[in-house]
Amino acid sequence: MAAINQASKFLSSSPSTSTSYCSYRSRDITRVSLQFPKIQAHNQSTFIPKIQSTKGFLLEEDQISQFSRITHSSPKNPTNPSSFPDHEVMEKLYVIMEAISDRVEMHKNIGEQRNNWNSLLLASINSITLSAATMAAIASAASAVPNAHLGVLKIASGFMYLAAMGMLVIMNKIQPSQLVEEQRNAARLFKQLQTELQTKMSIGNPTHGDVTIAMEKVLALDRAYPLPLLGAMLDKFPSKVEPAVWWPKQQRMSTKAKNGKNGWNAKLEEEMRELVKILEVKDKADYLRLGEKALKLHKGLAIAGPLLSGLGAIGSAFMLLFPHNPWAMVLGVIGGVVGTVVNSVQHGGQVGMVFEMYRSNAGFFMMMQESIESNLKERDVESRVNGEVFEMKVALQLGRSLSELRDVATSSSSSSQSEEFGSKLF
Incomplete structure (x- = not known):
């Protein structure tokens, strides 16, 4: 100007x-x-x-x-109001995105804190247990020395075993390594939802329905990965392995049809039905099977650790009452050494994190199944997600190209004994 x-x-x-x-x-x-x-x-x-x-x-x-x-x-x-997004809808979506951003930061920070818990608690418990075993061994070796005051060592060893057992019970209850995996998954999924909303606001005119769906997804993630430890914490030792569920009931978004078919045809529908079968029989079932094995190992180690520490404490007590009893010496020393090994395998190897990873992977394939079935059950083709876009999205989620995705579906339909899994990503 x-x-x-x-x-x-x-x-x-x-x-x-x-x-x-x-x-x-x-x-x-x-x-x-x-x-x-x-x-x-x-x-x-x-x-x-x-x-x-x-x-x-x-x-x-x-x-x-x-x-x-x-x-x-x-x-x-310019005189058509529908050319511009609804300001109320945009304002609500920005509020939701701000909440999502805050949740990402919370889950990230709390995940780091709980990861520190895992390493610090494991180091502390192992140090206490080995110190108690060392005291028991010294007391046992010096029992032949006349006029040796060994009662203090035996009492201290017993108290240290009891302290280690109490700390280990708490650690096994909350499972810090498993909590870290939960926070890591939550942060990743909230970031994914944030990107989805940004894309929706960039390429289309959001509606009140988009606001409702976004709210439901945020609340579903909050339920799937709670932040508190007391009351809302997930059961770390469930009786049965179930896939993790972090999404609400599938919502279909209406799209404009292309040539009256919206990118769908009979061949694509058959391909998607075969993929549902593969994901159910192969991928999800495999991760649930692995999850069952990890859960059994998880439970066994969680029981063995405190039990061995308790046996070490009993051995130290018996050494005080029966100074020359060989079984008391064995319990007092071997219990602490083996207990340290068990704790290192469970928490150092992060068995709880592995179990949570298997559970989340099974949930991912379950979500894909529901998404595909939700579109196939919709009779009105125009109300489905565009078929070509949906096929590309499924292929990317499974780590495959479009041609590979079609080949997998074709081979599965022609041979019921196909051993190939649906996903190449994990």
Whole structure:
């Protein structure tokens, strides 16, 4: 605008308009007169003001192109309110995105804290247990020395065993390594939801239905991966392995049909049905089977650790009562050493984290099944997600190309004994 005013003043003060015009023509200057109509938007008062000039004004070509881009970027039908997103919907989505961002940070910070719990508690418990075993061994070796005051060592060893057992019971109850995996999954899924909402706000006009679905997804994630330890904490030793569920009931989004079929055809539907069978029989079943094995190992180690520490404490007590009893010496020393090994395998090897990973993977395949079945059950093809886009999304989630995805479905339909899994990603 400053350039426009300067050009107008220059023309007004010029002694010869024709001479000035010719000199500006030699510098590739073009005479134009622009007038922008008022643009009305739904629930908006924003408009581009009129630019009027009685004498006209001159603009250089780069300024002309800039104004041209502004006019061409405006809606084709500026008087149509549907051309603009609903401000109330956008405001609600931004509120949800702010909450999601906060949850990502909370899960990340709490995950780091619980990871520190796992390493620090394991180091402390092992140190206490080995110290108690060492005291028991010293007391046992020095029992033959006359007038040796070994009662203090035996009592201290017993108390240290009891302290280690109590700490281990608490650690096995909360399973810090498993909690870390839960927070890690929650942070990743909240980031995924945040990206999904950003895409929805960028390429389309969000509706109140999008707000409702986003709220349901946030609350479903909160239920699947709770932050508190007391009351809401997930059962770390369930009686049966169930896939993790972090999504609400499947919601189908209506899309515009392409050629009346919305990207779907009979071949694609059959391909998706075969994929559902593969994911159910192969992928999800395999991870549930592995989860059962990890759970059994998890339970066994969680019982063995405190039990061995308790046996060490009993051995130390018997050493005080029966100084020359060999079984008391064995329990007092071997119980602590073996208990340290068991604790290192369970918490150092993060068996709880492995169990949670298997459970989450099974949940991922269950979610894919429900998503595919939800689209196939919809009779109205126009109400489904676009078939070509949906096929590409499934292929990417399974770590396959489109041709590989079709080959897997074809081989499964032609041979009931196919050993190939649906996913190549994990």
